Amino acid sequence: VNFQELKKFLSFSIIKNIFGGTFSTILLEMKPHESIIKLVCISGFLDLFGVAMVYPQLVHRAKELGASPRNIGLFGSIYGTLQFFSSPVMGQISDHLGRRNVLIVALLGTSLSYFLLGTVGSILFLSLARIPSGIFKFSSAMNKAFLVDINPPESRAGVLGKFNAASSIGFVIGPTIAGWMMQTSGGFQLVAYISGTIFIINALFNHFVVSKYLDTLIDVQQNNQRDNDKKPISLFAAFNVFRDAQNVPWHAVWEPFLNRFLMSFSLIIYRANFTSILAFKFGTDTLMNGYIQSFNGATSMATGWMLGIISNFFPSNTLMHNTFSIILVISLFILSVTPSLYIYVLCIIPLCVSSSVLRVTNGTAIANRAGEEARGLVMGLADTLTALARAFGPAIAGFALEVSYEAPGLCAATFALIGTLIGLYAKSEATRMLHVE
Numbered sequence: 001v002n003f004q005e006l007k008k009f010l011s012f013s014i015i016k017n018i019f020g021g022t023f024s025t026i027l028l029e030m031k032p033h034e035s036i037i038k039l040v041c042i043s044g045f046l047d048l049f050g051v052a053m054v055y056p057q058l059v060h061r062a063k064e065l066g067a068s069p070r071n072i073g074l075f076g077s078i079y080g081t082l083q084f085f086s087s088p089v090m091g092q093i094s095d096h097l098g099r100r101n102v103l104i105v106a107l108l109g110t111s112l113s114y115f116l117l118g119t120v121g122s123i124l125f126l127s128l129a130r131i132p133s134g135i136f137k138f139s140s141a142m143n144k145a146f147l148v149d150i151n152p153p154e155s156r157a158g159v160l161g162k163f164n165a166a167s168s169i170g171f172v173i174g175p176t177i178a179g180w181m182m183q184t185s186g187g188f189q190l191v192a193y194i195s196g197t198i199f200i201i202n203a204l205f206n207h208f209v210v211s212k213y214l215d216t217l218i219d220v221q222q223n224n225q226r227d228n229d230k231k232p233i234s235l236f237a238a239f240n241v242f243r244d245a246q247n248v249p250w251h252a253v254w255e256p257f258l259n260r261f262l263m264s265f266s267l268i269i270y271r272a273n274f275t276s277i278l279a280f281k282f283g284t285d286t287l288m289n290g291y292i293q294s295f296n297g298a299t300s301m302a303t304g305w306m307l308g309i310i311s312n313f314f315p316s317n318t319l320m321h322n323t324f325s326i327i328l329v330i331s332l333f334i335l336s337v338t339p340s341l342y343i344y345v346l347c348i349i350p351l352c353v354s355s356s357v358l359r360v361t362n363g364t365a366i367a368n369r370a371g372e373e374a375r376g377l378v379m380g381l382a383d384t385l386t387a388l389a390r391a392f393g394p395a396i397a398g399f400a401l402e403v404s405y406e407a408p409g410l411c412a413a414t415f416a417l418i419g420t421l422i423g424l425y426a427k428s429e430a431t432r433m434l435h436v437e
Contacts (some may be wrong), residue, residue, distance in 0.1 A: 011265045029308070036150070037159060039210050040143050041166035043202055046291030047107070047139045048167040050198035052174025054114055055190050056293050059275050060286060061188050064125045069273070073398020076272055077129050077266070080390020082134025089390060090138045099146040100210065102138065104203050109136025111199035117190030139202070140167065141383050146278040148367045155315065156389055157364045164356060165304025171297025179290020252369040255426040257319075260362050261385040263328070267355055268393030270332060270412035273401045281405045282341040292345060299352035318427055321361035325420040328354040329413055336409025341373075 062072045094102040113133035120126050144160060151159050181187045181194075278284045278292065303310075314320035331351040338344050363382075370378035400407035 010396065015188060026049050036210070037147065037162070039185050043103075043206055043210065044140065044143050044163050044167035044200055045170045046202040047143070047170070049170030050114065050195040050202070051108075051175045052171040052293070052297065053178040053195045053198075054117065054177050056275055056289065057178055057182060057188055057191055057286070058117075059273070060182070061117075062123060062126060062241060063276075065126060065189075067123045068398075069276070069401045070395075071123065072276075073272065073395040073401075075123065075130075076394025076398075077391050078127050078130050079134045079137075080268075080393065082131060083137070083387030084384055084391050085387075086135050087138070087141075087387050088381050090136075090397060091141070091379055091381065091383065094142060094145060099142045099149065100206060103142040103146075104206055106136045106139045106142060107203035107206070109133070109197050110139065111196045111203070113137075113275050114196035114199065118189040118196070138383070139199075141379065144363065145379050148363075153368050156367060157311055157360055160360045161304045161307030161356075163304075164359060165301045165307075168297045168301035168304055168356075172294050172301055173291030173297075174409045175290040175297070177290075179287040181295075182286045182290075239312070248381065249369060253366055253382075255422065256362055256365040256369065257385055259325075259380060259419050259423055260366070260382050261389055262415050262422070263325070263355075263358055263362070264386045264389035265393050266328075266332065266412040266414075266416035266419070268389050268402070268417065269397045269408055270335070272397035273408050274393040276401065277405050277408070282344070284341075292348070295345065296348055296352050299349050300356045303353045303356040304360075307357065310357065317361050317364055318423075321358060321365070322420065322423045322427060324354040324357040324361070325416070325423055328358065329416045329420055332409055332413035332416055336406050336413060 059072055063074055067075060090102060090106070110133045113129060113131070113136070116129035116132070117126065120129050130409075144163065147159050147163055148156055178191045181191050184190070275286075275289045275293075278289050284292070311317075311320060314323070327350050331347050331354060334347045335344060335351065338347065363379075366378060366382050396411065397408045400411050
């Protein structure tokens with residue numbers, strides 16, 4: 001049996017069944033590099049679609065099971081704590097075993113977690129069900145790392161912006177669909193099971209479909225992914241993160257690393273109690289919360305598609321990052337103090353625009369400064385900082401919410417302001433050193 005030909009036949013058949021004859025023909029006739037980017041964007045959409053159905057409903061489910069705001073915050077911190085330890089290890093493993101192989105494992109592990117969420121009936125077991133996703137939920141990071149690998153530095157911002165936009169489509173439709181399902185009996189269980197199924201579909205999509213185009217991906221500068229797939233290693237060596245961390249150019253990445261943590265921390269504090277604040281402050285229900293979450297996703301999606309246009313107005317990635325950092329701080333402050341739901345929804349626009357831009361500018365800065373040999377490790381360490389923010393952010397947000405409904409947003413604005421000031425200081429210091437030289 002010619003397994004390579006069989007694999008190509010299965011890939012073509014699955015593409016036709018999923019996308020239809022006309023679209024699949026167009027897709028298969030694209031240049032390999034263009035095709036793989038589009039297929040990775042589809043994978044990103046499925047990934048965030050599954051997340052967007054469950055994540056906004058977790059707080060509501062925890063409240064149904066009798067959790068207080070403080071306990072809900074601690075519940076949310078479990079995921080980030082696990083990711084704090086597993087992020088650099090998974091990034092290091094992907095440097096050696098390949099992004100796609102780690103991606104498939106990550107998708108299946110996350111699927112298991114979501115199926116478990118639908119079966120439990122207490123806050124304790126709800127927390128335990130989050131453990132597999134805390135360990136394995138690196139699908140988005142693996143897709144982004146792969147896109148960085150196969151694209152030159154000058155095109156990475158535009159490609160990552162398109163990926164974020166495609167992924168955000170999942171956050172447009174996911175919360176609304178989940179909001180409708182939550183109106184029915186056993187709604188959360190149904191949402192969890194469907195989300196788990198979506199992750200399995202995504203894993204199959206990557207195994208049978210994306211692999212076909214990865215095999216035909218040629219003429220790409222510095223194709224680290226293919227080199228990594230062929231690199232023999234000892235699996236235990238991939239776990240020696242602390243030894244290999246000495247190869248990280250810390251002098252170059254300290255500022256975007258610290259900025260990643262502070263900006264992630266501020267947004268996680270704000271979003272940890274997003275639906276609770278909407279419900280208690282403005283009297284919204286789960287369906288209305290779903291609509292507002294979908295509005296968030298639509299704004300982020302539009303920003304991703306327009307990122308190439310936005311970047312043309314800025315001569316450097318640093319200037320664009322600092323500008324939208326200031327916009328983020330102002331948006332968070334207004335969202336914290338406004339008594340009007342209409343103003344609140346209106347201010348979501350600059351918040352989503354700025355956070356979408358900052359994800360790309362920060363990721364671009366880290367990738368460009370990391371170097372090629374340790375890029376997976378560096379991006380894994382950067383994800384560790386995000387995980388650290390996820391570990392402490394929900395707990396702090398829970399304590400702040402017990403003080404007032406405004407406190408989480410004001411805390412978020414404060415940390416975002418600190419990150420903005422650090423970015424401005426780093427830019428001025430770099431300019432000063434350039435003049436000295």
